[in-house]
Amino acid sequence: MTPKISRFLAEQQPATPCLVVDLDVVESNYRALHDALPAGKIYYAIKANPAPSILKRLVALGSSFDAASLEEIRMCLKAGATPDRISYGNTLKKVGAIREARDMGIDLFVLDSMEELEKIAENAPGARVFCRLAVENEGADWPLSRKFGTTIAHARDLMIRARDLGLHPYGLSFHVGSQQTGIAAYQHAIATAARLYHELRAEGLDLQMINLGGGFPTHYREDIPSVQEFGAAIQAALREYFPDGQPEVLLEPGRYMVGQAGVVSSEVILVSRRGGAETDPRWVYLDIGRFGGLAETEGEAIRYTFRTSRDDTDNSRSPCVVAGPSCDGVDILYEKNRIPLPNSLKSGDRIEILATGAYVSTYCSVGFNGFPPLTEHYI
Amino acid sequence: MTPKISRFLAEQQPATPCLVVDLDVVESNYRALHDALPAGKIYYAIKANPAPSILKRLVALGSSFDAASLEEIRMCLKAGATPDRISYGNTLKKVGAIREARDMGIDLFVLDSMEELEKIAENAPGARVFCRLAVENEGADWPLSRKFGTTIAHARDLMIRARDLGLHPYGLSFHVGSQQTGIAAYQHAIATAARLYHELRAEGLDLQMINLGGGFPTHYREDIPSVQEFGAAIQAALREYFPDGQPEVLLEPGRYMVGQAGVVSSEVILVSRRGGAETDPRWVYLDIGRFGGLAETEGEAIRYTFRTSRDDTDNSRSPCVVAGPSCDGVDILYEKNRIPLPNSLKSGDRIEILATGAYVSTYCSVGFNGFPPLTEHYI
Incomplete structure (x- = not known):
């Protein structure tokens, strides 16, 4: 996450879920590829974003x-x-x-x-x-x-x-x-x-x-x-x-050019031990899921990194299943590859999902479960 | 496909891809469930449509x-x-x-x-x-x-x-x-x-x-x-x-109430034997795919029925892989469960996908690959 994005999130506190893209990262990625392979003519794959x-x-x-x-x-x-x-x-x-x-x-x-x-x-x-x-x-x-x-x-x-x-x-x-x-x-x-x-x-x-x-x-x-x-x-x-x-x-x-330029800011809707026991796995439900733009988590193919608002104050971690907000059973992001998240995490906390500049904004559904499309900020 | 939908498609020739829903079918499904289980109070699952x-x-x-x-x-x-x-x-x-x-x-x-x-x-x-x-x-x-x-x-x-x-x-x-x-x-x-x-x-x-x-x-x-x-x-x-x-x-x-009420009308973009030989499987690419609304074909879970504009004039059939229009490799509808389609099928032909009234219009992406969301007609 670039300082520009951190500052934007801290100062603006935009409503979640949203995607924030730092255009300077796109530019530096373009220049880096151009320098690394000067013989190549770059045709940006627009579909990425x-x-x-x-x-x-x-x-x-x-x-x-x-x-x-x-x-x-x-x-x-x-x-x-x-x-x-x-x-x-x-x-x-x-x-x-x-x-x-x-x-x-x-x-x-x-x-x-x-x-x-x-x-x-x-x-x-x-x-x-x-x-x-x-x-x-x-x-x-x-x-x-x-x-x-x-x-x-x-x-x-x-x-x-x-x-x-x-x-x-x-x-x-x-x-x-x-x-x-x-x-x-x-x-x-x-x-x-x-x-x-x-x-x-x-x-x-x-x-x-x-x-x-x-x-x-x-x-x-x-x-x-x-x-x-x-x-x-x-x-x-x-x-x-x-x-x-x-x-x-x-x-x-496509992905190379914009992936790392973007961060999805989301909110924890629910943390639940489904059977109620401390030994049950924790499920963390976010306000963005597979139908809100994170489509490439299908089969857990693309594995994003998560940052929570409690990372600095809580060092304890335990592996969580992470899922989206819809009533759909396939709207699960990571179940086999569980994500270590702070034990104090709870409903209302913010979670940033890193390197989400590519293939997120357009995969998003028009309104599955009534949820509006992802808000986007380009800074 | 109801006579009302057939007539609408024949007379209006709406641009594809589009979803056409016969509201009378929704009504008759409601009445049938109400009659079959009078003790039950029906709460329609809005997310279906x-x-x-x-x-x-x-x-x-x-x-x-x-x-x-x-x-x-x-x-x-x-x-x-x-x-x-x-x-x-x-x-x-x-x-x-x-x-x-x-x-x-x-x-x-x-x-x-x-x-x-x-x-x-x-x-x-x-x-x-x-x-x-x-x-x-x-x-x-x-x-x-x-x-x-x-x-x-x-x-x-x-x-x-x-x-x-x-x-x-x-x-x-x-x-x-x-x-x-x-x-x-x-x-x-x-x-x-x-x-x-x-x-x-x-x-x-x-x-x-x-x-x-x-x-x-x-x-x-x-x-x-x-x-x-x-x-x-x-x-x-x-x-x-x-x-x-x-x-x-x-x-x-949800699905029960609206599924059979809807038909997706689509167009064949390409019919291709990928290796060029007559023995290679036929791939049929439509202008609607998993990101245009047919998300429930993931894992080939929901198996729709296809009707083509050549069904009446061509009795020959061979099993086809059916895929969507995007540049995405996972945008394949049926590959294991191939669909028997007329051998004369080609680019520009119409294909109707039956019982698509549920879980199609809202799963549709806002614009993956630039394709606009599905057009909907309620008649």
Whole structure:
């Protein structure tokens, strides 16, 4: 938690639950990645947090953008990005959305299937397209490989067919999975993509780009490699697999860029030993849960850090089940991985949940159980 | 799908994704449950679908309401319900919410823990309270017993303590789990609650009510017992375990009341054989997924029925993985339980998802991936 956020929470005492994001952290993350991997062009994955103030700050820094939908493209344009800095990075696009994006000047589209390719060829003739490869997601806390990406063999067919349909087969992409903490995942994926890249160029296709996707981790509880370590390893892999000169390299960081910039401030609604006995596990119920934005606690995949208003005055700790405020039985954040919390914790206490700047504000439900959407503060 | 919904979809061709709810089905479900179990007072579980037109229709029919939050209480009052017809049915309530509910005239609160009891005693002095027991949820597709309810022994302590704190220990509740298809679950739970009920009355407490909770199923794919069968079995259990006269009986149906009243109309964004070969499984991507409202497909727990615009003209079928439109890897509806869909299905085709009136509109995210919340039509 940055001093700016601490001060804001102390002085404003905002109603909970709310998300507070320090925009300076977003900026320093952008600069750190840019410095660690100068060859990479940063396309911020808007879906991680599409707040206008984040988009504007990144526009000013020179970032490009990875949009998941027509609505996200509109948000970027509104924040001041020019169409040449926007990639339509969802392999799933309605025909009308492709056409409208093209009309707005978007010229870079992803695909991983024949039907999508034909839709793009018909509705965005001549556009640059890149094909997403399915690669190993081992080491990622939030894998993405089951739903997206295709085989090397099919990617080859798609790129050749793209050329035949008048599109510009521009490059290849992959995604090593979100919150990927293994550097080797990038190295393997670059090796795989490079082989096909060289093969297609040898066949006369004008490929120029490799998109390394996102996945760069943010710091939750466990230690993660630094962005410098990722940068150095990726640079080395690019030198090794593209010995005759590097292609244009795209990066799509989302979680990395905004995760640590945000803190959720919440309130304890209830502390309960469900059976009434001192030996029963303590359940701590917060005013935010899986349907208030903390969707990535599904399967306890993303493990946040908690700070309570009693941390400084009470050193005693015991492991607690932590759950959300709704009447839903699946609205439990951590049950297997219990959270050590002060024994004096009780209803009305504040709890800050750290590194919640990514994938929280938009996952939030419109009003499950009547609870209004998360309030957001960008400072 | 009712003729009224079919006509609406055919004539209006509303933009997808959208939810269309036939209010007459809600009314007939209310009447059927009322007829099947005349001794039960119906408290509609608002969280299943809080649309104002549903609440107004139920107010007119004489229903009472089970509210999960202060906001839901306000919705009921706005729809014309008087405070005596509202139960604050969430075991998790902020102190401020208890006080405000009390100020609005709410006089019935649930609890399952000592801290909640003390909060209610202090902020809603003299109110009627009931204690939620943890009961077996076997047979339910969406269990609720891990997060809520307490033991018989602790419930006894809580009710006695409630009296000592000046509250009116009014009754006992349980929840057999949502989409509960086993009639025996109610019978066992009634037996358990009845034992404690008689015991507490013998100790001089003025208990008057048993709240059977919700859980009554709606028809998805598998056959379910009729509401008449549930009603008869529950009546028999009440006669058996309350031989000297029945207590006030509360029912909290949510899914049962609105599930079959609704249809989601969606569009196919992409049909893809991910590896390109005819032998690869077909993936069908829709413009609605887990974050667009179909949250209960988590773990493939709730299994909806699909109707496509090609059903009448194409008899061929093959099992498909069905997924949502977002860039999220967990946004997959059915992968283990594949859906047989026409082989000619393609991008742009319409798909209707049946029995989606419950727990869809409010689970929907505020804007994940930029997609706007689900449009709703109540007819």
